[in-house]
Amino acid sequence: MTRLVQKRSRKTGLPPGTAVHIGEKKSEQTRIQLLHYDAVQVTERELEDIEDGESLRPGTGVTWVHVTGVHDVALLDKIGRGFGLHPLVLEDISNTDQRPKFEDYGDYIYVVLKMLHDGPSSRDIEAEQVSVIFGKDFVLSFEEAEPTVFDPVRERIRAGRARVRERGADYLAYSLLDAVVDNYFSLLEQVGERMELLQDELLTLPTPRMQQSLHRLRREMVLLRKSVWPLREVLSGLERGRSGLIREDTYIYLRDVYDHTVHVIDTIETFRDMIGGLMDIYLMSLSNRMNEIMKVLTIIATIFMPLSFIASLYGMNFRHMPELDWPWGYPLVLLLMVAVTGGLLLFFRRKKWI
């Protein structure tokens, strides 16, 4: 399961602006993918190390540097120097326990997001931190591990016919945000299906096992919520900020991602509501089941206790018990017992218990 809070203790007491990797180390190797494109051509390279940020930007077109793995602090420092990033930005990239946020540093805008996907054991949702930094002619993106949801974007750039090729770094950054938000929908789709299944089971035959499924669903919603809610502020902030780095015709796309995010949030809230409803259903089923069990017990006890009492009565060994000597004593007692049973059954039927 994803930890709710990352171990930060390694960082306590260090001066602010110190980049220290916080969080699980999800990939062993750090991988740097460089992609440079304009409307005419695309060049792609895998970098071993990074030397000088400036040389990566030829002046025209858009440079996209994608880094997988954020635990190599020395590398982050080099990138930071190369692209002129503020120390707090580097600190935030390597600290994977960040709340989604954006910051406008004038020359570049820094956005932190959470990417969610089912964990390997498909037991819980895993959150992975994604950082996107974009300036006038470059985009830096940082992920904790592969696989990435950015591959389709890369494909579109390569393919050459996409809108992204004719537009600037702001549109590329938007495409990355869009890919992350799109990914939330597919996650919600899966969760929604599991929830519908659970609902059908609950309404037919509830079992104690379902309470764990319910708890898991609820926990996932809590995690989702924590990741997606702040994203709304991020996107509306980007829109309101009206940074010079974002062209006018990109805003309509940002508005579109914003709408999608609000839709995701609505759906999360709806799911929370539904899960609350399922919990109520489950509790009611438990109560109903208890009532049924107790009814069986009460019916059995109420019928057999009087009968047993009558039988015990005539099992007493008193010398003087006239009934015992009557020739019709036994049949009469049997009749009495039948009468008692019948009476009690009538009583239960009147109470609508049977």
Added chain:
Amino acid sequence: MTRLVQKRSRKTGLPPGTAVHIGEKKSEQTRIQLLHYDAVQVTERELEDIEDGESLRPGTGVTWVHVTGVHDVALLDKIGRGFGLHPLVLEDISNTDQRPKFEDYGDYIYVVLKMLHDGPSSRDIEAEQVSVIFGKDFVLSFEEAEPTVFDPVRERIRAGRARVRERGADYLAYSLLDAVVDNYFSLLEQVGERMELLQDELLTLPTPRMQQSLHRLRREMVLLRKSVWPLREVLSGLERGRSGLIREDTYIYLRDVYDHTVHVIDTIETFRDMIGGLMDIYLMSLSNRMNEIMKVLTIIATIFMPLSFIASLYGMNFRHMPELDWPWGYPLVLLLMVAVTGGLLLFFRRKKWI
């Protein structure tokens, strides 16, 4: 039941602005109805295909193109080119998993709504997406399937004496929104009746079956809420937006739909509150019922256990049990039993159990 989330997976990874039909295909055939009117005359045509948006607009009067079925992406593209729509608008029309919203593109305003009606099996509420686009002299409306709530509006236009004939495209668009919101009231009316019925049943004799009715009501409220809440923002946004496409004297009508929407929202919240109350009543009834069952069991057991014990006592086979030889032994024991029973009944009455 309406799915809570539509399958979007077909769309994941595609570039933004690509129109792909998302959602259930609710109508087989796409149908295009063209209606052109001004204060003097009305012409109506069923179109096979659409060639050129411009030719549909003769320059005067209002052109209303109503499309039933949104899965024919090629057709949408043609309409889009004809009326100069943004690719994101076309994408949103064909993606039926949209949150209600409006967008002002300058030349036209795009509004997405949800129309709700009882499903065919009348088991759950179905949500259908309605898109309305209006410009200076045209209105485009898109529905997923027939039947439509727009028929009365069409009737009024045909009839010739209606206010709508003397006014522009903005008033027609308003009439369509009004028809959708009016429809919510009739839905709430039905739900409200079912709820009142359920309440009466719950207060007289609760059965386990009711918990499913309660769950269904609650689920419907969740769906309704998700559809109607965003509509409020849409309408207040339209009002505040003060677009040049909407004439001054139409705003008072928009304000009216806005008020209706707030009323619908109030009613939904009231219903949610009531359903919560019914759930509490149901849970209390279950507890009360359990108490009653247990009381019966306890009374029976408490009376017959001592009696049976006394009977068993005198069923022991000890050689030396003086009571067994007393001539009044048996009657005395019977008397003792009557006394015990009487005492216990008094005890229960004092405890107000019987």
Added chain:
Amino acid sequence: MTRLVQKRSRKTGLPPGTAVHIGEKKSEQTRIQLLHYDAVQVTERELEDIEDGESLRPGTGVTWVHVTGVHDVALLDKIGRGFGLHPLVLEDISNTDQRPKFEDYGDYIYVVLKMLHDGPSSRDIEAEQVSVIFGKDFVLSFEEAEPTVFDPVRERIRAGRARVRERGADYLAYSLLDAVVDNYFSLLEQVGERMELLQDELLTLPTPRMQQSLHRLRREMVLLRKSVWPLREVLSGLERGRSGLIREDTYIYLRDVYDHTVHVIDTIETFRDMIGGLMDIYLMSLSNRMNEIMKVLTIIATIFMPLSFIASLYGMNFRHMPELDWPWGYPLVLLLMVAVTGGLLLFFRRKKWI
């Protein structure tokens, strides 16, 4: 019981601005009371029909037309023409399923309110719609049925010494609003008393019947809330609107009604809180009661089951049971039984069950 939603189906499909009576027809006859006053004199008339609104306004003083019964749409139309009302206003007056609101039409202000009173069978709160329209020199008020809370205002005008006589139509309108809000207090007073009574009963001896009282209280709070919350917006809107129809020195009175409304809302929320608390108390009582019942059962069973077992043991018919022949067998067994009972009683006391 008051319906939660009024039947609106009669209206579905009609063009907006069509006055159709929606709701229960609460009075058979429509009654029109005309009252004209200035600081010097008062004239009062009962009208059969209304011909021309203008003639009712002599130019000086204030004209108050009070209409009881809103189902006579033809009459409303006449009044509408006479006083120059917008069709949407007439539609709203006759549709008694309105959310409280106000609208400033420049020449007049239209206010919709809900008046609440105990129903005839005093089983539930009834909501009645009140419309107040005031211009420079006239006030129109519409009620669904008699009796009215406006009578004291009328009395004060007749009496001649009241502040209302020296002031304009705006002050009269304020007096009507004040009368409606004052009425909420007396309703809350009654509900509060019922709630305190219920609380005392719940804390002494809860019975299943109380769950219906609780439900009724809760339902009434839901209805009250739905009626009063929007009134706050109405009054703060009137205040902020700064319409030319309201004189400066009337605003302090409007502010006063506003404060009263907020007080009513506070009290409603407090009541909701208290009712929630009573429900919790009731549920806890049920659980406690169940515990007590089960304790009695368990004590009885735990004591008599071992005793009965011992008795049954010596009721076995084995030929070789040496204890049966012991002369002290019977007394010893009785002693054993006493010892067992004593031990169990000690056990229960240690567990604090008895």
Added chain:
Amino acid sequence: MTRLVQKRSRKTGLPPGTAVHIGEKKSEQTRIQLLHYDAVQVTERELEDIEDGESLRPGTGVTWVHVTGVHDVALLDKIGRGFGLHPLVLEDISNTDQRPKFEDYGDYIYVVLKMLHDGPSSRDIEAEQVSVIFGKDFVLSFEEAEPTVFDPVRERIRAGRARVRERGADYLAYSLLDAVVDNYFSLLEQVGERMELLQDELLTLPTPRMQQSLHRLRREMVLLRKSVWPLREVLSGLERGRSGLIREDTYIYLRDVYDHTVHVIDTIETFRDMIGGLMDIYLMSLSNRMNEIMKVLTIIATIFMPLSFIASLYGMNFRHMPELDWPWGYPLVLLLMVAVTGGLLLFFRRKKWI
């Protein structure tokens, strides 16, 4: 217990601005204390009646008139005329069912507060209404009954060395508000102690009696909340209002009372949260206790029912029951019984019931 709503029925139908005493009459006698001070001297007088407000204000220094008891409407009228108060103010002073509020009448500011203290039987919190009116050189304060929390302020004025002596009426008014808010803290201190005690009891041994204590705590929080929440608006309103009656250097003190009020509100909300937690604990304890009771019952029944059955079996009177004649029959049956008991005990231990 403090009534949740005061009887207002006496007032229904009266014209607005009519002073009528609403609420319990808490003091028999009305007492008027006059205190006049400046930096140099203090004069103090008890007034029998009030004649002319003006004569009470010599032109320099601050005049403080404190009235205990608000049911003497005639006296209030005299004071009102003397100090030029608006009729609505007088109405609000005598109506003790007010929501805390402030109103700026230009020449004076009117503030309504609630003072809370434990009732005489210390069974519930009592709310008492305090009105403070201050102008350029006077302060009027009205209380329902003695004892007052204003005594320390009076002491400080008499003592002569206090800051209050050098400052104006605004600072005195602030001192009174501060005294009321300070009083909330001591109340919360008591409630907090009761709550901690209750928590300790609940975690050790919950008894049904505690549910009444919980309910009382909750009810008190509801009352407190209703009194203190509006005070926040009052104080921030006073601050924002920037009335000419309040000197610049008094605002920092007003800000301080505001902070205290927010702190009180925070604490109330924290307490509400804790009480909710205690209720959950209590409910869980009830469930746990029930489980324990049922476990005892089930263990006893499960052990003795089979044993009794075996004993009954060999108590049957069939002529041909070979076991009865075996010499080792009886011991073998006893052995069987021990084995059954042992097996069941093992079963229970495996289920972790014992």
Added chain:
Amino acid sequence: MTRLVQKRSRKTGLPPGTAVHIGEKKSEQTRIQLLHYDAVQVTERELEDIEDGESLRPGTGVTWVHVTGVHDVALLDKIGRGFGLHPLVLEDISNTDQRPKFEDYGDYIYVVLKMLHDGPSSRDIEAEQVSVIFGKDFVLSFEEAEPTVFDPVRERIRAGRARVRERGADYLAYSLLDAVVDNYFSLLEQVGERMELLQDELLTLPTPRMQQSLHRLRREMVLLRKSVWPLREVLSGLERGRSGLIREDTYIYLRDVYDHTVHVIDTIETFRDMIGGLMDIYLMSLSNRMNEIMKVLTIIATIFMPLSFIASLYGMNFRHMPELDWPWGYPLVLLLMVAVTGGLLLFFRRKKWI
């Protein structure tokens, strides 16, 4: 456990602005640490007493006076005079029951915070009040007791290479705030771990003991919330206030602490949500367990009651009971008993109870 409300009674009735120590006296000795630094050098001194604030500020560099222990009111007064603090500030420093807040007094800014750490018995979270005052060239900090979280900051200043040395008093103040907020994360980390552990236990085998752990977690969240929520306002207030005491390039750091605080708040709310979920799980487990217990009881009773009845039947002593004399009577009865048992077991299996 930390008291929810501190005893303030010592203060009631005192004039505002009187410094009185409120709260537990956490350290015996008051300790004053003086640190003066600029980019070039650092001087450090432990002060016995404080004479004159001015002399501590040589005109260049930053003076940091850190006081441990706030119960020595006389000392506070001296410091107050030395640095020109308002009496209300001194009052707030010594009253340790403050809500986090900040106040801009022009020449200096006063910030109150809560530092949280596990108590000595590690039974509950302890809250300690920290006051930070900073002006153009000085920082005063007050703590209730050692150990302090400010030590790392002191270390960094001594080390000489840190950014803090090159910047002003505002950056030092920020560093102190940052240290406090960082500390919240490590606390949340511990709480999160305890919560995850509890969750695992709850999902495997719930015991009554866990309900105390749940309650403790919940209580801690309430305390945390009360301490951290107001901090958000403090930090956004500092940012918006744009005081001249804070340099432009420090704001980005303040923004960073603000983001951390929001993250802490998000995490607290997430934890509250999770704890609510755990409580539900626990309640469901209790219900499930009860159902299981009752099922065992019911199965046992339902099987053995009929069997015992049959056995008792043939233990009756009627003279004329033909079955008793049948040679196959006994075996037939045994067979009947086996049949009854089998039938009941089938019944239970069909009901899915076994």
